[in-house]
Amino acid sequence: MFAGPDRLSGWLRGRSGMLGRLERQRNDSLSVLPPAHEGPQDHAVIVGYGRVGIVVGKGVRSQKLPIVVIDQNRRRVEVLRERSVPAVYGDATTPGVLEAAGTRRARLIVVATP
Numbered sequence: 001m002f003a004g005p006d007r008l009s010g011w012l013r014g015r016s017g018m019l020g021r022l023e024r025q026r027n028d029s030l031s032v033l034p035p036a037h038e039g040p041q042d043h044a045v046i047v048g049y050g051r052v053g054i055v056v057g058k059g060v061r062s063q064k065l066p067i068v069v070i071d072q073n074r075r076r077v078e079v080l081r082e083r084s085v086p087a088v089y090g091d092a093t094t095p096g097v098l099e100a101a102g103t104r105r106a107r108l109i110v111v112a113t114p
Helices: 003-013 016-023 050-060 076-082
Strands: 044-048 067-071 088-089 108-111
Touching: 003 050, 044 050, 050 067, 050 108, 067 076
Parallel strands: 044 067, 044 108, 067 088
Antiparallel strands: none
């Protein structure tokens, strides 16, 4: 009984599109950047915006470098977007998530996960 949710969670993590559809509460998608942020360039991508990621983000922004956050915490991504911080919901190891954050045009990628 307890192993089932862990297996299901692992299976869903490999299918970010399906997970996004299941978790969607509104008509928006947290797995892509909002239209205003379709083409970030020369930005820093911060993977994981917990205790360490927040400190890194403050340091990067103090250097006038824009950031895009990737995080697996849906509520955190929603809060960041409410604060006008571009954020992508998902696991950075899942195909498409790094691309959604514009890593090809990024100046810096920081992995701040445990």
